[in-house]
Amino acid sequence: MSTATPRPAPSPASTGWRLGDITVRRVDEIELPHQTGPWLLPDATKEVLDEASWLRPDFADADVPRLASHSFAVEAGGLRIVVDTGIGNAKPRANPAWNGLDTDFPQRLAAAGFPPESVDLVITTHLHTDHVGWNTRLAGEDWVPTFPNARYLTSRTEWDHWARTDLDEARRQMFRDSVTPVRDAGQYELVDVPEQGREVAPGILLLPAPGHTPGQVAVELRGSHRRALITGDSVHHPVQLSHPHVSSCVDIDPALAVRTRARLLDALADTDALLLGTHFPRPTGGTVRRENGRYRLLAEHGVEIPATAA
Numbered sequence: 001m002s003t004a005t006p007r008p009a010p011s012p013a014s015t016g017w018r019l020g021d022i023t024v025r026r027v028d029e030i031e032l033p034h035q036t037g038p039w040l041l042p043d044a045t046k047e048v049l050d051e052a053s054w055l056r057p058d059f060a061d062a063d064v065p066r067l068a069s070h071s072f073a074v075e076a077g078g079l080r081i082v083v084d085t086g087i088g089n090a091k092p093r094a095n096p097a098w099n100g101l102d103t104d105f106p107q108r109l110a111a112a113g114f115p116p117e118s119v120d121l122v123i124t125t126h127l128h129t130d131h132v133g134w135n136t137r138l139a140g141e142d143w144v145p146t147f148p149n150a151r152y153l154t155s156r157t158e159w160d161h162w163a164r165t166d167l168d169e170a171r172r173q174m175f176r177d178s179v180t181p182v183r184d185a186g187q188y189e190l191v192d193v194p195e196q197g198r199e200v201a202p203g204i205l206l207l208p209a210p211g212h213t214p215g216q217v218a219v220e221l222r223g224s225h226r227r228a229l230i231t232g233d234s235v236h237h238p239v240q241l242s243h244p245h246v247s248s249c250v251d252i253d254p255a256l257a258v259r260t261r262a263r264l265l266d267a268l269a270d271t272d273a274l275l276l277g278t279h280f281p282r283p284t285g286g287t288v289r290r291e292n293g294r295y296r297l298l299a300e301h302g303v304e305i306p307a308t309a310a
Contacts, residue, residue, distance in 0.1 A: 015302040016112075017274060017285075019223025022076045022203050023305060024230075024276065025112045026284050029069040029086040029105045029134075033097050037065035037237070043246045044239045052242035054296055058283060065237045066281040069130055071105075072230055073112050074221060075308060077202030079120040082109070082147070083219050083230050084278055088133025091177055094170040098129065105134060106146070113307030119147040121201060124154040125209075125232030125278065126216035127162050128250075129171075132178040143181045152182050153200055155208075156190040158215025193217055209234040209264065211257025212248060218264060228274035228285070234260050236279050241265060241288065241295040265295050274300065 016025035037044060037060075046063040049055055060066055074081040086105060093099040106116060124132055135152065136143040145152075167175070182188045191198055197205040197220065209218040212233040219230040233248065234257065240246050244261050247254040268275055268288040275297065276285040286300040 015282075015284075016073075016305045017228065017276075017300070017302050018225075018305070019221055019228055019274075020225030022074065022221050022223035024075075024221060024228060025073045025305060026276075026282075026302065027071045027073050027105070027108050027112050027114070029071070029103055029108075030101070031281065032067040032069060032279070034061070034064060036067050036097070040067065040248055040250070041065055041237060041239065041246055042249055044237065044243070048243055048246065049239060052239060052294075052296065055238060055242075058299060059238045059281060059297075065239055067237060067279045068281045069279065070284075071109070071134070072219075072276060072278075073109065073114045074204070075113075076204055076221070079201050080114050080118050081121040081123060081201060081204060082114065082119050082150075083123045084125055084131040084232070085122065085134035085146070087130050088136070088178060090138050091129075091133055092173060093129065095129075098133075101133075106137075111307060113309065116147050117149055119150045122147055122150045122152040123200070123204075123206070123217075123219055124152060124158075125219065125230070126158055126213040127154060127175075127179060128213065128233070129174045129178075131232075131278075132174065135178045136181050143177045145182050145185050145187055147187075150187065152188045153191050153206070154188070155193045155206065155215040155217050157193070157208075157210075158213060158217075159188075159190050161214040207264075209260050211253050211255075211260045212251050214252065226272060226274065228276055229264065229268060230276045231264070231278050233278060234264055235275070235277055238277065238280060238297045241297055244295070269295060 072083040137146045197207045203222040205220040206217040221228040251257040283299045283301040286297045
């Protein structure tokens with residue numbers, strides 16, 4: 001992976017989407033380095049990108065996919081919910097691009113109306129380093145939960161997989177600083193997620209999305225006027241709409257990941273449901289359309305949403 005320093009994310013903005021009685025905002029952490037795309041999605045070559053001209057300029061540079069790290073901040077049923085927590089600050093990481101970050105993510109989250117103490121629920125789509133980092137913050141020499149009043153959820157299948165896996169040192173470090181402190185504080189809850197999904201808050205469903213990891217979930221937001229799907233890493237980048245068989249180099253079961261991606265995209269295609277990509281650069285999401293035997297994304301920019309008072 002790249003040793004380049006990631007670019008700062010754009011300045012804080014309360015950009016989001018209203019789904020009726022549910023609101024979802026993107027909260028930026030960092031744009032990922034230029035070299036991330038070729039490493040993560042090695043088959044997403046310039047030639048593949050060229051076959052989907054709609055990817056440029058928003059989702060791809062001249063020859064590589066663009067990727068980002070951000071969270072989604074959701075208001076539903078009177079609850080404040082954060083979906084995935086990025087890379088985190090001051091974390092010792094084997095990946096130089098993620099090591100010892102110093103971003104203003106907590107300030108961005110607060111500016112969106114989600115100061116950490118106000119968050120009710122944190123949903124972890126899967127237990128990878130760039131999805132759990134802001135689970136904790138450094139207090140003196142100790143890692144403590146960033147969201148002291150929140151329940152943290154992940155799927156039981158995901159938790160059990162890593163519990164029985166012989167971890168390398170880099171992943172053991174991630175669990176030590178970003179997962180175990182939350183468990184020890186009694187804030188992590190394991191959720192059984194059946195095939196039809198599991199509602200964990202009003203209008204918030206966890207859907208099984210295995211392949212990238214065994215217990216990964218996608219998050220469906222069922223608003224009163226519209227629904228949206230937060231992808232987790234079942235779709236890393238919009239090029240995987242045009243080419244669903246483009247796999248991530250870190251998929252545990254690439255064939256299953258392809259089947260999951262196809263299933264999710266087929267359910268969204270030609271509806272008004274939003275696809276919101278966990279690593280998509282801005283404009284972050286849009287609607288899925290079938291086109292010439294493939295899928296494409298019709299980008300939908302969010303609107304400015306005033307922060308809700310904490």
